[in-house]
Amino acid sequence: MVTEENKSIEKRENILNVAEILFAQQGFEAVSIRELAKVADINIAMISYYFGSKEKLYEEIVLRKLTSTEKMKSIIEQHNTYTDKLFAISDLYADVFIENRNFHNIIFREMAMEQRTMMNAVITENLYKNFTLLSDIIRKGIKAGEFKKNIDIELVATTVIAVNKLFSTSPIVICKILNVDESEFTYGEKHKKRLKKYLHNLLTSYLAIP
Amino acid sequence: MVTEENKSIEKRENILNVAEILFAQQGFEAVSIRELAKVADINIAMISYYFGSKEKLYEEIVLRKLTSTEKMKSIIEQHNTYTDKLFAISDLYADVFIENRNFHNIIFREMAMEQRTMMNAVITENLYKNFTLLSDIIRKGIKAGEFKKNIDIELVATTVIAVNKLFSTSPIVICKILNVDESEFTYGEKHKKRLKKYLHNLLTSYLAIP
DNA sequence: GTCTATATATGGATAGAC
C-alpha cells in the first residue's frame, strides 16, 4: 500500500541518495543545495524542510550507513577456522566498500581531516570497532596455532582495509593499473573476485604456517 | 645574499606551504582566501597578485611536488637484486608519503574525484608511471627467478601504495589502531621503521620462493 | 508539502591609492 507517509519517506530517501553521490564526487563544500535540488528534482526549500540544514543532511548521510559491528560478528560466527573467518571479513570489506563506494569515499575523506569533529569521532570509533574484530581473529588464530607467531597484527589488519579501500575509491587510477576500460569497469564481479582472491593469497602467505 | 627577489620568492613559497596545509586539512572549497591570508600573514590581494587566482594557486601546489620518476629510477639502479630494488621503492613510498603527507592528502582526494579534470589526468599519469616502475621490478624479478610465478603483479604493487597511503593520510585512526597517543605520534622514525619492516616481510612472504 | 521571493552572509577578485 502506498500511503502519503511512504511517499514522503521515499522523497527523503531520494534526497539522501542523490546527495551521497554528489558529496562523494565533489566534496561537501563543493556541492550547493541548488545543484542538489536540481539533480534530485526537488525544490531548494525542501532540504531545509526535511533535514533542517545542509550540514544536518550531511550528518545523516554519514551516520546512516556505518557498517554495524553486529553484521560482522554474525559472519565471523558462521565460520569455523580462523582462516575462513579472516577470509570472510576480507571479502565483506571488498563487498561493502565496492557496493557503497560513494559512501566510503565520504567516510575516508572525513577520516583524512585532521580537525576533530563530532562526526569524525563517531567514524573513528566505528572503524576501530570493526578493526578490532579483524585483529582479534588474527590474534586468536595465532593462539590456536593456525597462524605464525612473529607477525604484525595491527598492520596486517590495516592492509586488508587499505587495499580494499584504495581499490574501491580510486576508480580512474585502478582502471589504468588493471588495464581495464573505464566504461567496462563498473567494479563488476570479475574484478571483485580478483581482488578477493589476491587478498586471500596475500594473507595466507603472510600468516599461514608452512 | 638576500636580494629583494629572494624575499619575494620566499613569500611566494610561504603562501604555497601554508595553503598546502590548509587545503590538505579542509579541502579546496572549504578554505577561503581570507582564512589563508590570515594564517599566512599576508594581505588577501597578494594571492591574486602572486598566483592569479585561488584555482591557479591550487594547481601550482598539486603540480610542484609530484614525485619525479627520475628519482625512483636512480634509486632502483642503486640496488642489485630485485628484492632490494623492491624494498627500496617500498621504503621510498613510506618516506615520501609520510614526509609530505599534507601534499599526498590533497593528491589522493583529487584521485577520488570521479570527474576528470586536467589536473586529475596529470596526477593519474604521474602515479601510473611510478606504479609501472614498481610492477616492472616485480615482473623482472619473476623472470630472473627471484620471485614466484603465480602472483598478481598489479595488485601487489597496488598494496605497497595502499598501505603506505592509508598509514600516512589517516593519522587519527592509525593512532588508535597502533595504540599510540596522537601527541606523541608525529609519524616518528619508530613507526616509520615498523611500517617499512612490515611491508618487507609482507612482500617477502608473498613473492619470495621458499 | 511545495513554491517564490527575499534576507543575509560570505565567497573570489580587483581597482586604485600609496
Next chain:
DNA sequence: GTCTATCCATATATAGAC
C-alpha cells in the same frame, strides 16, 4: 609590492503565499 574599499557572484536559509 602592499593595502583598503568595493564590486559582484553565489551561497544558505527562511518567511509567507498557496
